[in-house]
Amino acid sequence: MSDELLVVRCQLGERDALAELVRTWHKPVWTYVRRMLDAERADDVTQEVWVAVLRGLPRLKESGRFAPWLFTIARRAVADRLRAEYAQPPPETQPQPAGPQGDAFEAALDRAELVGALSALPVRERDVLALFYLEDFSLEDCALICGVPVGTVKSRLNRARRLLSEHLTRKGYGHELA
Missing domain, CATH: 1.10.10.10 (Winged helix-like DNA-binding domain superfamily/Winged helix DNA-binding domain)
Known part of the structure; x- marks a missing residue:
């Protein structure tokens, strides 16, 4: 089923369509976020992305542009996380054991x-x-x-x-x- 049809079904309130969108796009979104952050932060930020998608999906006007819209949300979530972390003092580094x-x-x-x-x-x-x-x-x-x-x-x-x-x-x- 196309993303466009899934988005329209989501906008009509079908929970199964939302579950299918998440199944389809969760890994690509997490992979993108992971490339920008470490794995632990990627999990948190990806969850924030899906919350934002859930809130914003009813207002998405061009259902055929779901992927760029989704990755715009992911990009902003990453930027927000980095901005918040850059405002914090850097943590002390521990020496690494010999491998x-x-x-x-x-x-x-x-x-x-x-x-x-x-x-x-x-x-x-x-x-x-x-x-x-x-x-x-x-x-x-x-x-x-x-x-x-x-x-x-x-x-x-x-x-x-x-x-x-x-x-x-x-x-x-x-x-x-x-």
């Missing part, structure tokens, strides 16, 4: 390096990068979700790629990025 050695350790380091590089990107660039490359939204939908012109999305994607490349090059991964 396993070998190929698994190297793979974990490579993944940690990539995750670190992504999280080091400015939020706007990370946001657009996640929406475009990881959630497969078009440039136009990214622009709609972020509330900016398509040209701004393109420039943020370009900057995100450049910053990611520079970070990984500094860490010794440059020869693989060329």
Whole structure:
């Protein structure tokens, strides 16, 4: 069943349609939020997103634009959480215990390096990068979700790629990025 039909059914008060929308879109929303935050915060923020969807669904005028509307809500929820956390003093870091050695350790380091590089990107660039490359939204939908012109999305994607490349090059991964 199409999202558009599910949205209309939700707006008519059908609980089964809402359950189907949540089943269909919960994982993509959580994955997007997780790419912006850690897993624990992603669970909380995703729950906030669905509460906002439940409240706002009756007012959604273009039922065919559900996905961009949903990800706009998710983006705003992430931004709100980050804004609230940036206002708090940073927590003290604990020293990490020595980990396993070998190929698994190297793979974990490579993944940690990539995750670190992504999280080091400015939020706007990370946001657009996640929406475009990881959630497969078009440039136009990214622009709609972020509330900016398509040209701004393109420039943020370009900057995100450049910053990611520079970070990984500094860490010794440059020869693989060329």
